Amino acid sequence: MTTTPDRNAADAGSSRFITRARKLGLVMLAAGLCLGPLAALAQTQIYDAKTRKWVNYDKKKARQYYARNNQLPEAFRRQVVTFRTAEKPGTIIIDGNQHFLYLVQPGGQAIRYGIGVGREGFGWAGIVRVGRMAEWPTWTPPAEMVARDPNAAKWAAGMPGGPDNPLGARALYLYEGDADTIYRIHGTVEPWTIGLDVSSGCIRMNNDDVTDLHSRVEVGAKVIVLMQGAALYKGV
Amino acid sequence: MIEGMLRSKGFVLAAAALTVIGGCQSQPKPEEMARTSLQTAPADLQLICANAAAGTAKVDSSKVLPTSSRQLDATSYSVDLDAGGRKFNCVVDASGSVKSVQPAA
Numbered sequence: 001m002t003t004t005p006d007r008n009a010a011d012a013g014s015s016r017f018i019t020r021a022r023k024l025g026l027v028m029l030a031a032g033l034c035l036g037p038l039a040a041l042a043q044t045q046i047y048d049a050k051t052r053k054w055v056n057y058d059k060k061k062a063r064q065y066y067a068r069n070n071q072l073p074e075a076f077r078r079q080v081v082t083f084r085t086a087e088k089p090g091t092i093i094i095d096g097n098q099h100f101l102y103l104v105q106p107g108g109q110a111i112r113y114g115i116g117v118g119r120e121g122f123g124w125a126g127i128v129r130v131g132r133m134a135e136w137p138t139w140t141p142p143a144e145m146v147a148r149d150p151n152a153a154k155w156a157a158g159m160p161g162g163p164d165n166p167l168g169a170r171a172l173y174l175y176e177g178d179a180d181t182i183y184r185i186h187g188t189v190e191p192w193t194i195g196l197d198v199s200s201g202c203i204r205m206n207n208d209d210v211t212d213l214h215s216r217v218e219v220g221a222k223v224i225v226l227m228q229g230a231a232l233y234k235g236v
Numbered sequence: 237m238i239e240g241m242l243r244s245k246g247f248v249l250a251a252a253a254l255t256v257i258g259g260c261q262s263q264p265k266p267e268e269m270a271r272t273s274l275q276t277a278p279a280d281l282q283l284i285c286a287n288a289a290a291g292t293a294k295v296d297s298s299k300v301l302p303t304s305s306r307q308l309d310a311t312s313y314s315v316d317l318d319a320g321g322r323k324f325n326c327v328v329d330a331s332g333s334v335k336s337v338q339p340a341a
Contacts, residue, residue: 042272042274043272043273044270044271044272045270045273046269046270047263047264047268047269047270049263052263054271057270073269074266074267075266075267075269075270076270081267082280083279083280084280084281084284084332085280085283085284086283086284086297087283093279093280093283095276095279097272097274097276098270098272098276098279099270099272100279110280112267114270125301125303126301127298127301195270222298224301226276226279226282226301228276228303229304230303233301233318236298236299236300236301236318236320
């Protein structure tokens with residue numbers, strides 16, 4: 001199990017304490033950002049082959065679809081697609097507007113995964129890198145969530161990684177230079193939210209997909225995040 | 237009368253054929269059966285524009301980021317870019333051929 005940065009901080013001396021507190025604050029902010037409430041940025045639509053019409057795909061529809069089919073709509077499932085780019089294989093490209101994450105492969109191809117992204121006002125764009133990765137990461141709820149939610153309160157010191165952990169099976173921590181952006185690519189316990197604007201800035205994937213991505217990506221990999229109307233730009 | 241029936245049948249067949257063709261044309265591939273109300277350019281085309289703008293702006297491509305995009309017509313897209321703080325506009329077609337890169341007005 002990999003712990004959050006605050007737990008790795010040295011604990012001797014006041015300056016170290018301040019550093020630790022800052023890191024703790026960042027981790028809590030990140031946890032709060034990643035697991036924010038649900039809202040719509042741009043309406044997702046899926047094609048209904050029976051009626052031959054595009055239909056809105058919101059949280060309710062997504063949940064119904066997943067309950068009925070036990071999987072996501074085909075467009076959001078992992079698949080190899082044509083992808084013309086000068087970026088080198090291993091680069092991650094996130095199309096936040098269309099809810100796809102591409103992992104560039106040789107030969108003009110990419111592996112495409114469905115993702116959930118930031119809700120309105122929490123989208124961001126930029127060029128960052130994978131700073132570190134973790135298997136079954138610890139989740140530390142932010143202080144305000146601890147204060148209002150008894151379920152979160154019992155994990156105030158950090159929820160160990162596992163199948164009920166909101167960060168899911170894997171986390172890729174996104175860095176700008178050597179600084180943690182506090183944004184992550186991570187798994188989820190709510191796989192039906194893939195394809196929606198659900199988080200407060202983190203990129204969420206279903207656990208199988210984030211595990212697959214984690215197995216293919218190296219620390220240091222370039223990550224390009226495209227998001228029209230983003231509130232924040234990183235690394236450019 | 238027979239001529240009229242044949243004409244009528246021909247019309248029906250033609251209409252049926254058009255319906256089938258129309259149906260085939262409007263049905264997206266399974267992997268394309270999702271979209272959002274924001275009709276942005278495909279990600280690879282946005283990055284092709286970013287690469288082209290890096291050359292025009294003479295800045296490192298890691299400092300060029302697409303900020304918005306839209307479909308112009310059936311085969312081309314317009315992409316707005318930030319190249320190290322300078323704004324550019326690029327037009328690219330669906331095959332990945334860059335038609336123009338210009339400083340934004």
